Each structure stands twice: as C-alpha cells, then as structure tokens.
Amino acid sequence: MKTRIAELRKQHKLSQEELGLAVGVTRQTITSLEVGKYTASLVLAYKIAKYFELTIEEVFDFSDMEELE
Amino acid sequence: MNAYKEKLRTRINLISFAAAAAALVYVVLTIYREQLPVLPSFIKGFHIGAFIGFELFAVWYLVRCMKARKNEAEMKKMFIEENDERTGLIIRNASTLGISVVLIGLAVAAIISGFFSATVFFSLMGSLLFVLIVFYALWVYYASKL
Numbered sequence: 001m002k003t004r005i006a007e008l009r010k011q012h013k014l015s016q017e018e019l020g021l022a023v024g025v026t027r028q029t030i031t032s033l034e035v036g037k038y039t040a041s042l043v044l045a046y047k048i049a050k051y052f053e054l055t056i057e058e059v060f061d062f063s064d065m066e067e068l069e
Numbered sequence: 070m071n072a073y074k075e076k077l078r079t080r081i082n083l084i085s086f087a088a089a090a091a092a093l094v095y096v097v098l099t100i101y102r103e104q105l106p107v108l109p110s111f112i113k114g115f116h117i118g119a120f121i122g123f124e125l126f127a128v129w130y131l132v133r134c135m136k137a138r139k140n141e142a143e144m145k146k147m148f149i150e151e152n153d154e155r156t157g158l159i160i161r162n163a164s165t166l167g168i169s170v171v172l173i174g175l176a177v178a179a180i181i182s183g184f185f186s187a188t189v190f191f192s193l194m195g196s197l198l199f200v201l202i203v204f205y206a207l208w209v210y211y212a213s214k215l
Contacts, residue, residue: 021149029155038155 002061006034008052023047070141073148077134084134088127095120168204175200 009019009030016030025044032038033048040048040060049056095116098105137144150156179193 021145024149024152025155026149026153029153032155038158041154044154 001039001064002036003033003040004059004061005030005048008054008059009034012052019048019051022051070144070148074138074144077138077144081131081134081138084127084131088124088131091120091123091127168200171200172197172204 005019009016014022016027016034020027020030023044024047029038029044033040045056045060049059052059133147137147175193175197179190179197182189182193
C-alpha cells in the first residue's frame, strides 16, 4: 500500500526511529510501511495519522483497494 | 509502562528460578552420574553444552531485563521490540509455514522409517501425535479466545 509517511516524516524532520518510538513500532516497520512492503493495522494507521494530525485517508492511499471492488 | 515494568519483574523472577532449578538438577545429576546408565560421550557433551547455553542465555536476558527496568527509554525500546506488529506478523507467518513443514516432514519420515526400524517409527509417530495434539489444543484455545 502506498503511503505519505516518508514525505510527512521529512516535513516534520523526523527520523524513522523517532517516528517508530512515537507510534510504538520499530524502525524496520516504518521502513516497510514507507516502501509499501507492509500494510499497517487499523490501530497503527490511526496512531500515525493522529501523530501527523491528519486523517487515515490523508496518510494512506486506499486507491488500490478501491480498484479491487 | 507500569504494567510492563511489573511484567519484567515477574519475568526476572521466573528466569532466575528456572536458571537456579536447572543448575540444581544438573548438579544432582552430575553427583549421581555413576548410578545412571552409561551414555555415549556425544550425549554427555550435548548435555553440558545445553546446560551452559541455557545458563548463559538466562544471565544475558536477566541483565537485559534488569537494565531495562532501571531505564525508562530502554524499557520503552524493549516493549516496542516485543510488541511490534510487523514482527508479530513475521512470527505468525513463519510459525504457520513451519508447523506445516514439521507435520509433513514427520509424517513422511515416520512412513519411510516404518520400513527399516520399529523403534524409530514409533518415536516419530509419537512426535507427530504430540505436535498434532499441541497444535489442535492451541487452535481450540485461540478459536474460543479470539
């Protein structure tokens, strides 16, 4: 799944480690999310979106899933 | 984090107990070694290696838990490492594939060994049954829990 995590993280001048610590996951998980290898759980998606003060849809791109419907 | 701190304390107590119990069992078995059946040197070596390995692991893990309990940042890092959802998914996927490989491997090995040795056949069948029972029991447990 495509996300805006890398872009938002850079805007906020955060490292992957720092974002991971803030939302309770490891740096490797943030890396996997950024490259689209791993899809976040609803709870993690909520935490990340809340951290950046955005909605889940503004951070995560659900267009691939909508195409499947 | 307080709940996790308590969890670490329980873990420290349990590992200390297990390490002490393993040392006690090993010392008792060593003292009474002459009354036990004579074993090939490889098995003795394996016992020593397993015991030393376990004790070293216990000490390493105890030090890690104790350090984490004293340092909030270290404790949070340890908590995240243990509860990371991607790691959980990796473990679940590896376990699912692993159990399938183990079950199929044991079944095939049991069938083949049946042509050569009854002892090996029954040992493998026993192992296969044990794994199946544990797997089914855990399946029932989680089916009722989730």
